Amino acid sequence: MELQHGPLLYEGKAKKVFSTNKSDQVLVHFKNDATAFNALKHSEIDGKGSLNCQISAAIFEMLKKQGIPNHFLGIENETWMLVQKVEIIPLEIVVRNIASGSLCRETPLKNGFLLPFPLLEFYFKDDALGDPLLTEARLKLLDLITTQQKSEIEKLALAVNDSLKNFFQGLELTLVDFKLEMGLNCASELVVADEISPDTCRLWDNRCEDENQRILDKDRFRKDLGGLTEAYNEVLSRIKGLS
Numbered sequence: 001m002e003l004q005h006g007p008l009l010y011e012g013k014a015k016k017v018f019s020t021n022k023s024d025q026v027l028v029h030f031k032n033d034a035t036a037f038n039a040l041k042h043s044e045i046d047g048k049g050s051l052n053c054q055i056s057a058a059i060f061e062m063l064k065k066q067g068i069p070n071h072f073l074g075i076e077n078e079t080w081m082l083v084q085k086v087e088i089i090p091l092e093i094v095v096r097n098i099a100s101g102s103l104c105r106e107t108p109l110k111n112g113f114l115l116p117f118p119l120l121e122f123y124f125k126d127d128a129l130g131d132p133l134l135t136e137a138r139l140k141l142l143d144l145i146t147t148q149q150k151s152e153i154e155k156l157a158l159a160v161n162d163s164l165k166n167f168f169q170g171l172e173l174t175l176v177d178f179k180l181e182m183g184l185n186c187a188s189e190l191v192v193a194d195e196i197s198p199d200t201c202r203l204w205d206n207r208c209e210d211e212n213q214r215i216l217d218k219d220r221f222r223k224d225l226g227g228l229t230e231a232y233n234e235v236l237s238r239i240k241g242l243s
């Protein structure tokens, strides 16, 4: 059966999701919109959608080869990806290897401090509430996942961290931290979903010492550093083995 485009199911800040004629597959369109601070800051950046779509596709393929289940099925064109239809768990799962961002704003840890263990944190995915960090007790109280799902999610997130850290290290990039979303596909399997790109990871260039110049992720936009497309392009070039 040939794949046919259906109606829009959902529009997020950086992506649109469309149904298809296959009940277990959806199409994701990566937009050029860049947002930060819960969309208080917004801009359109030419080429960002295409870069994130290609980078995400390469990462999902790499993870699949390593046996890490994810929603990726194929790339349709520059900004369109075919993925499994997934019921997203409303949690942002963050893994940190090095202190940066909100961890430095909310604790005395300094930017760049190497954490003694990967720090796994759950945030409640709710724009109206500003995606708050959850305590263990609040996570239990909200009853969004079972105890077994929680341990499966933690195991999967740490496996993704190991794979990604190695992958990026091979490209002379340091994986500072990243955010994952997970969900259940039509076979009720837990899979990594959404995207994995410089919008959702912090990546520092090992070839560069300068604290700002080394940033190859969305912090360039958050901190008004400019050069976002060039940074994402550099990440993609290294993934393709061109740089």
Ligand code: TMP
Binding pocket: 094, 100, 101, 102, 103, 131, 177, 178, 179, 199, 200, 201, 202
């Ligand atoms: P944070 O330091 O701002 O909490 O971000 C941790 C990681 O999660 C970082 O790699 C950026 C990513 N992230 C998202 O992908 N989406 C978000 O909405 C936020 C706040 C962070």
Ligand code: ASP
Binding pocket: 013, 035, 036, 037, 038, 039, 040, 199, 218, 222
């Ligand atoms: N993605 C979030 C937003 O659009 C925040 C961020 O990535 O900093 O607001």
